[in-house]
Amino acid sequence: MHRFHHIIWLGSLLLASSIAAQEKDEPMKFGMVIHGGAGTIERSTMTPEKEQAYRTALEQSLKAGYAILERGGSSLDAVEAAIHVLEDNPLFNAGKGAVFTHEGTNELDSSIMDGKTLAAGAVAGVKHIRNPISVARMVMEKSPHVMLTGEGAEAFAKEMGVTLVDAKYFYTEERWQELQKEKKSTAPKSDQDRHGTVGAVALDKAGNLAAGTSTGGTTNKQFGRVGDSPIIGAGTYANNETCAVSCTGDGEYFIRAAVAHTVSDLMQYKGMPVPEAAETALENARKLGGTGGLIALDKDGNFAMPFNTSGMYRGKVGADGKASVEIYR
Ligand code: ASP
Secondary structure, eight states: OHHHHHHHHHHHHHHHHHHHHHHSOOOOSSEEEEEEEEEOOOGGGOOHHHHHHHHHHHHHHHHHHHHHHHTTOOHHHHHHHHHHHHHTSTTSSSGGGOOOBTTSOOOEEEEEEETTTOOEEEEEEESSOSOHHHHHHHHHHHSSOSEEEHHHHHHHHHHTTOOOOOGGGGOOHHHHHHHHHHHHOOSOOOSTTTOOOEEEEEEOTTSOEEEEEEEOOOTTBOTTOOOSTTSBTTTEEEOTTSEEEEEEEOHHHHHHTTHHHHHHHHHHHHOOOHHHHHHHHHHHHHHHTOOEEEEEEETTSOEEOOBSSSEEEEEEEOTTOOEEEEEEO
C-alpha cells in the first residue's frame, strides 16, 4: 500500500514536471500569449466539435495579433485585435457571449495597459458596447481618465463615434440557461460556469509590452458588481521593466490579492523569473479562497500560463508564427 502511494506520488510529480517543461518554452523575440478563461473544463464534458470550435477561435485570435506584430505593429494593437476576435465569438464570456447578471442583464468589464508609458484605460458595467476592449483603449488614449463606468462610459464611447448595440445583442441561449441553472442551484458556487473571460499579453518588435482583459463577469452576479478584469493591478497590468499580465478567475479574490501587479512586483523587487512570480501571485489569491489562472509575458519574451482549475483556454505564438493552443491541464 505504502509503495503504491509512492508510485502515484512519483507519477504525479513526473506529470507536473512534464507540464512545466511543456509550457516553459524558448523565450520569444516577439509574440503573444492569450487566454479564454479558466475553470472546470473537462474532456469528459466537452464534445469534439465544441473543443474544435474553441481551438479554432483561439488560433484566429493569435493569428490576428501575430499579423500585427509580424509587420512591426505595436503590442497594444495586437492585444486589441486578438481580444476583438474573442469578444465577437459567443463561446467566450466577453462581448457577444457575456454571462447574465441575476437580473438578466449583461454588464461588461474590460481594461488595457501600455507597458511603455504605464498608461491604462478601463470600462466597467457597460451594457451596449460590442467591443469593450476598444473603448477601454479610447479611455486610455482619448480621455484624461483611467476608468469609466456604465452610462458615463457609454456616453463617452458614443462621443468617440462608437455605435452602441441593443442589449439584445448579448443574448445567447447557452448563457441564459446557465443563469437559470445557477439561480436554481442550492449548491455552493462552483467555477463550473465561470470560465470564458478573455485576455492577451504581447511583446512587439520594439520591445514594448501590453496587456488587456475583457469579460462579462460572473453568472448570476448582482447588477453593479465589478470584478478584477477592469481593475489595473488586479486583472490587468503591464510594465516594460517587468512583464504584462492578464488574469481570469474569482474576481473578488484577484482584486484583494492584487494579482497582476504582484507578478510585476515580485519580478521587480524580488528578482523572480516570470514563471515563479506568476505562480506565487496566483497562489496568493488561492490562499484567500479564489481559483483561476493568468498569463504573463516578460520583457525578454519568457512567459507563463499557470492555473489552479482543471482547465484554462490558452495559446501562444512566437516570432516563428507557429500558434499553439491548449485547454486542459
Ligand atoms: N475574473 C472575472 C470576474 O471576476 C471572471 C473570470 O475570469 O471568469 O469578473
